[in-house]
Amino acid sequence: xxxxxxxxxxxxxxxxxxxxxxxxxxxxxxxxxxxxxxxxxxxxxxxxxxxxxxxxxxxxxxxxxxxxxxxxxxxxxxxxxxxxxxxxxxxxxxxxxxxxxxxxxxxxxxxxxxxxxxxxxxxxxxxxxxxxxxxxxxxxxxxxxxxxxxxxxxxxxxxxxxxxxxxxxxxxxxxxxxxxxxxxxxxxxxxxxxxxxxxxxxxxxxxxxxxxxxxxxxxxxxxxxxxxxxxxxxxxxxxxxxxxxxxxxxxxxxxxxxxxxxxxxxxxxxxxxxxxxxxxxxxxxxxxxxxxxxxxxxxxxxxxxxxxxxxxxxxx
Amino acid sequence: xxxxxxxxxxxxxxxxxxxxxxxxxxxxxxxxxxxxxxxxxxxxxxxxxxxxxxxxxxxxxxxxxxxxxxxxxxxxxxxxxxxxxxxxxxxxxxxxxxxxxxxxxxxxxxxxxxxxxxxxxxxxxxxxxxxxxxxxxxxxxxxxxxxxxxxxxxxxxxxxxxxxxxxxxxxxxxxxxxxxxxxxxxxxxxxxxxxxxxxxxxxxxxxxxxxxxxxxxxxxxxxxxxxxxxxxxxxxxxxxxxxxxxxxxxxxxxxxxxxxxxxxxxxxxxxxxxxxxxxxxxxxxxxxxxxxxxxxxxxxxxxxxxxxxxxxxxxx
Numbered sequence: 327x328x329x330x331x332x333x334x335x336x337x338x339x340x341x342x343x344x345x346x347x348x349x350x351x352x353x354x355x356x357x358x359x360x361x362x363x364x365x366x367x368x369x370x371x372x373x374x375x376x377x378x379x380x381x382x383x384x385x386x387x388x389x390x391x392x393x394x395x396x397x398x399x400x401x402x403x404x405x406x407x408x409x410x411x412x413x414x415x416x417x418x419x420x421x422x423x424x425x426x427x428x429x430x431x432x433x434x435x436x437x438x439x440x441x442x443x444x445x446x447x448x449x450x451x452x453x454x455x456x457x458x459x460x461x462x463x464x465x466x467x468x469x470x471x472x473x474x475x476x477x478x479x480x481x482x483x484x485x486x487x488x489x490x491x492x493x494x495x496x497x498x499x500x501x502x503x504x505x506x507x508x509x510x511x512x513x514x515x516x517x518x519x520x521x522x523x524x525x526x527x528x529x530x531x532x533x534x535x536x537x538x539x540x541x542x543x544x545x546x547x548x549x550x551x552x553x554x555x556x557x558x559x560x561x562x563x564x565x566x567x568x569x570x571x572x573x574x575x576x577x578x579x580x581x582x583x584x585x586x587x588x589x590x591x592x593x594x595x596x597x598x599x600x601x602x603x604x605x606x607x608x609x610x611x612x613x614x615x616x617x618x619x620x621x622x623x624x625x626x627x628x629x630x631x632x633x634x635x636x637x638x639x640x641x642x
Numbered sequence: 643x644x645x646x647x648x649x650x651x652x653x654x655x656x657x658x659x660x661x662x663x664x665x666x667x668x669x670x671x672x673x674x675x676x677x678x679x680x681x682x683x684x685x686x687x688x689x690x691x692x693x694x695x696x697x698x699x700x701x702x703x704x705x706x707x708x709x710x711x712x713x714x715x716x717x718x719x720x721x722x723x724x725x726x727x728x729x730x731x732x733x734x735x736x737x738x739x740x741x742x743x744x745x746x747x748x749x750x751x752x753x754x755x756x757x758x759x760x761x762x763x764x765x766x767x768x769x770x771x772x773x774x775x776x777x778x779x780x781x782x783x784x785x786x787x788x789x790x791x792x793x794x795x796x797x798x799x800x801x802x803x804x805x806x807x808x809x810x811x812x813x814x815x816x817x818x819x820x821x822x823x824x825x826x827x828x829x830x831x832x833x834x835x836x837x838x839x840x841x842x843x844x845x846x847x848x849x850x851x852x853x854x855x856x857x858x859x860x861x862x863x864x865x866x867x868x869x870x871x872x873x874x875x876x877x878x879x880x881x882x883x884x885x886x887x888x889x890x891x892x893x894x895x896x897x898x899x900x901x902x903x904x905x906x907x908x909x910x911x912x913x914x915x916x917x918x919x920x921x922x923x924x925x926x927x928x929x930x931x932x933x934x935x936x937x938x939x940x941x942x943x944x945x946x947x948x949x950x951x952x953x954x955x956x957x958x
Contacts, residue, residue, distance in 0.1 A: 361747060361750060361751075362705045362747065362748055362750075362751055363705050363706060363709075364680045364681055364683075364703050364704070364705055364706050364743065364744055364747055365680055365681035365706045367680075367747070387680050388680070389678050389679050389680055390679060390680050390681045393679075406926055421775060421776055422776070422777060423743065423746050423747055423771075423776065423777055424747055427680065427739065427743050427747065428680055430739050431677060431678065431680055431683070431739055431740055431743065432678055434677060434678075435677075435678055435926060450775045450776055453775065454770045454771070454773060454775060454776040455739075455770070455776070457770060458823075459737060459766045459769065459770060460737055460738070460739065460766055460770040460771070461738060461739055507774075610722055610751060
């Protein structure tokens with residue numbers, strides 16, 4: 327008996343801890359970039375492990391990302407089938423086109439589902455995108471005739487809402503994205519496990535805001551209890567970008583500075599090796615090389631930095 | 643001398659007429675599809691032969707198409723350089739997102755240039771896209787502050803306007819695209835040569851319109867005189883699509899029917915082997931195979947049917 331235990335222990339060490347740890351979520355990046363490349367804009371399909379009922383965290387690129395994920399054998403069927411059948415709803419962090427163009431462009435071929443967001447964001451969708459001047463109104467509110475394919479579900483900040491046709495729940499928190507423009511953080515829960523996804527945002531001190539502080543206060547206990555499995559947060563610019571030209575975005579320096587605030591609430595130990603997924607790197611000016619390097623170089627909390635790739639599975 | 647002439651004649655026959663005919667325009671399709679695929683939406687770079695000063699006919703996909711065209715050695719430099727340096731303006735046929743998303747998404751990285759369109763279309767750009775709720779106002783009119791990178795140039799139907807920083811001119815004609823929605827045809831001229839590009843449109847009889855009839859009347863003399871080098875026109879759906887569900891689009895049957903109207907004005911001979919480039923095939927339901935097959939099967943005027951591909955050069 328003892329020898330069997332030894333073998334099991336030895337195998338566990340060999341394979342690494344994660345091979346034995348149960349993961350709660352699977353996430354398929356459909357697009358990861360912070361602009362310019364229409365084939366690869368922010369969108370992340372998330373589902374509990376063992377389920378094929380996803381929602382999308384933002385929807386910058388859908389079709390092209392789904393096609394790539396099918397090629398990578400992460401999804402089954404045609405892109406059309408995945409869109410209609412596996413995506414049960416959209417969580418839109420804010421109404422900039424690089425976070426929702428895919429949803430609008432794919433809407434004629436989509437199935438009935440919910441669009442979740444804060445009222446600030448959904449109001450822009452109603453007024454600017456699902457309008458008959460710019461497109462067709464596929465939603466159930468706004469300019470008439472409303473075709474009713476999408477149902478707007480307004481989220482109340484800090485209140486948990488079920489994600490329909492999935493086993494997940496979501497809580498939204500307002501973020502500042504170039505004050506007074508608002509963005510959103512989505513805290514997705516499955517049973518006792520959470521993932522936190524932030525839409526575009528700037529640091530509190532530059533935004534003259536306490537939105538991040540409030541968010542960190544809410545999630546610090548979950549981090550401490552190891553219920554929070556991962557954080558998706560943007561780093562659009564390099565450290566060289568002047569604060570006055572951040573346009574509501576973060577740099578490696580500002581990310582680490584915000585994580586220090588979180589650490590002051592959760593304890594630094596909780597952040598050691600904690601998965602931090604870096605979203606929304608703005609292409610150009612060698613930023614796709616410089617930002618990961620700058621993050622790696624100054625990572626005082628030793629978080630586990632992850633640079634996501636289109637159609638490359640993440641599990642937490 | 644006679645034998646030399648014979649050899650030249652023989653070579654000309656061997657190489658085909660086009661090898662000797664001077665072409666006036668080069669056109670690089672940056673995107674060709676009628677929806678869904680964010681990496682390949684309607685946009686055509688056009689310049690006179692020998693020039694690198696292009697304008698874009700629509701701007702559904704820019705960056706991804708430019709990248710592909712660079713890979714195909716049709717353009718030099720980086721995608722950023724091509725965007726800034728070689729694209730001198732945008733001609734936007736109508737304000738649906740699959741015809742302008744690329745322009746909006748690339749606008750932060752773009753250089754100063756003109757956006758040309760009918761007032762109906764430019765008004766939607768001002769109100770819905772270059773607004774601070776949906777994006778930033780990079781244009782020089784509309785919601786304040788107007789950043790002034792783009793200058794709106796309103797085209798008057800039927801009046802020729804120079805395309806700034808190029809040697810081309812454009813004349814716009816209104817089209818009906820699901821009445822009362824308006825789209826635009828652009829007649830681009832370089833010296834004595836013309837290309838006609840139509841944005842999305844339905845047949846006159848379904849649209850209860852005479853827009854196409856009026857357009858054909860204008861261009862029939864140019865076709866007859868062989869000054870019109872090519873026609874870009876949409877076929878979104880197959881012949882099986884009921885007229886009531888055309889949503890302002892054409893089928894192979896309706897294209898041929900409209901070309902018959904043109905032939906009645908220009909004579910059928912003028913259309914024989916005339917290049918007709920089929921744009922905006924809507925992906926899905928096997929339409930990308932069926933539409934070319936249906937067009938080929940019933941082509942009574944024997945026009946030269948061309949199915950464009952992303953980053954595959956066209957010359958006329």
